Amino acid sequence: MKMTLILLLGLLAPAMAAPPSYPDWAYAVPTPQNEAIAPKDDGTKFTLPGAAGPFTRGQTAGAGHTPPADWYPGDHPSMPKIIAAGDAARGITACTGCHYPNGKGRPQNANIAGLNADYLARQLREFKSGARRSAEPRKKNAQQMVDFAKAMTEAEIAEAAAYYASLPPTVPIKVVQTATVPQMRSQEGMWLPHESGAHEPIDMRIIETPADVDREQLRDPHAGFIAYVPRGTLAKGKRMATKLGCAGCHGEGLKGADAPGIAGRSPSYLARQLYDFQQGARHGEMAAAMQPIVARLSAADIVNLTAYAASLPVK
Ligand code: HEC
Numbered sequence: 001m002k003m004t005l006i007l008l009l010g011l012l013a014p015a016m017a018a019p020p021s022y023p024d025w026a027y028a029v030p031t032p033q034n035e036a037i038a039p040k041d042d043g044t045k046f047t048l049p050g051a052a053g054p055f056t057r058g059q060t061a062g063a064g065h066t067p068p069a070d071w072y073p074g075d076h077p078s079m080p081k082i083i084a085a086g087d088a089a090r091g092i093t094a095c096t097g098c099h100y101p102n103g104k105g106r107p108q109n110a111n112i113a114g115l116n117a118d119y120l121a122r123q124l125r126e127f128k129s130g131a132r133r134s135a136e137p138r139k140k141n142a143q144q145m146v147d148f149a150k151a152m153t154e155a156e157i158a159e160a161a162a163y164y165a166s167l168p169p170t171v172p173i174k175v176v177q178t179a180t181v182p183q184m185r186s187q188e189g190m191w192l193p194h195e196s197g198a199h200e201p202i203d204m205r206i207i208e209t210p211a212d213v214d215r216e217q218l219r220d221p222h223a224g225f226i227a228y229v230p231r232g233t234l235a236k237g238k239r240m241a242t243k244l245g246c247a248g249c250h251g252e253g254l255k256g257a258d259a260p261g262i263a264g265r266s267p268s269y270l271a272r273q274l275y276d277f278q279q280g281a282r283h284g285e286m287a288a289a290m291q292p293i294v295a296r297l298s299a300a301d302i303v304n305l306t307a308y309a310a311s312l313p314v315k
């Protein structure tokens with residue numbers, strides 16, 4: 001026991017001295033140049049297999065505060081109004097515009113399907129109170145999330161939390177260990193392969209990208225993501241998760257217990273949260289439980305742990 005503790009401290013000591021910082025890969029802040037070349041609504045209508053529609057890009061995105069298209073209405077229970085349509089008068093965008101009707105979301109927001117309702121409601125209240133924000137001030141969608149929560153009533157918070165908590169797991173993330181990755185650019189908060197087709201070393205990063213860019217840009221809730229992670233990451237992450245006792249709070253297989261499930265969720269999202277705890281941008285009621293943990297984590301630890309969590313089955 002003593003031996004383990006000494007080893008553990010020895011392993012973690014250098015990380016504690018690291019200056020506070022956070023990496024681009026986890027935040028994917030879009031640039032105006034890349035947004036300028038993002039596909040625009042030109043009136044073309046698109047279809048997806050076995051789905052409702054056809055819909056234009058504007059319809060899928062919920063442009064002009066219209067309810068975003070629901071490709072697969074049979075997928076989910078009926079949605080409360082705040083989720084399906086938001087409330088333009090109070091500046092609340094439909095939740096489905098970013099988290100989708102099935103809760104899958106994208107790496108730049110969050111997969112919230114099937115998380116504990118109390119946890120979800122607490123997050124909304126903490127966005128509202130200022131106890132939770134993004135460490136990255138240029139991450140506009142996180143600021144929007146804060147603004148939506150501020151405008152929501154307590155009843156809407158409860159019904160939104162209950163709705164997303166009731167949903168089953170969505171599409172698994174394909175985690176690929178590799179030495180090189182396609183060169184990427186950030187657009188709409190996602191990493192998309194650069195037209196050049198060039199590759200570069202992955203270094204100590206996770207690069208998450210749509211498995212099918214066209215389908216993801218149409219907000220297909222059945223489309224998946226690939227997470228490229230450095231070689232050897234999964235075994236290291238597993239060892240570290242065991243050593244630090246993540247399952248003690250996050251449950252068996254990290255599927256959720258008192259603390260939210262982190263198995264099978266976007267590693268970019270998870271890493272961003274660990275950095276946000278580290279930077280003190282997330283300092284709500286229960287965030288204290290994570291403080292002693294994140295204080296010890298190096299950038300490499302965060303890659304290993306979040307890649308490992310993403311690779312686990314959700315349920
Ligand atoms: C413009 C896009 C957008 C919309 C619309 C949106 N969200 Fe979010 N949401 C985000 C982002 C971005 C985050 C994660 C911020 C971060 O990186 O920390 C988030 C995070 C969350 C979380 C925290 C998840 C977790 O695991 O802790 C909850 C809960 C949530 N959103 C609920 C909602 C609800 C309910 C609505 C509708 C009222 C909504 N969101 C609408 C972008 C959005």
Ligand code: HEC
Nearest residue numbers: 244245246249259260270273274284286287289290293305
């Ligand atoms: C002592 C209990 C405890 C331990 C041990 C613990 N966590 Fe947590 N963790 C929590 C709690 C509680 C929350 C929710 C905090 C909140 O409500 O803001 C959380 C939140 C998180 C989140 C954010 C989830 C989200 O949806 O935004 C991540 C990521 C995370 N933990 C990863 C880990 C990892 C990886 C480990 C192991 C290295 C770990 N945790 C160990 C209690 C714990």
